[in-house]
């Protein structure tokens with residue numbers, strides 16, 4: 001099974017904490033909460049998802065999107 005790049009989840013700028021349960025399914029894990037505190041991002045210790053406050057960059061950072069190429 002290939003190892004996927006950690007997912008980046010963007011949340012509102014004023015979000016103080018996030019909950020992560022791995023998205024359920026095979027990759028799920030117990031629901032845990034992370035507090036941003038003074039940092040702009042937190043990384044889930046279970047599933048390596050990164051939660052970032054703010055909006056996704058328009059381009060630059062590689063965000064994996066599964067899209068069709070027929071158009």
Ligand SMILES: [Zn+2]
Nearest residue numbers: 020022044047
């Ligand atoms: Zn997680």
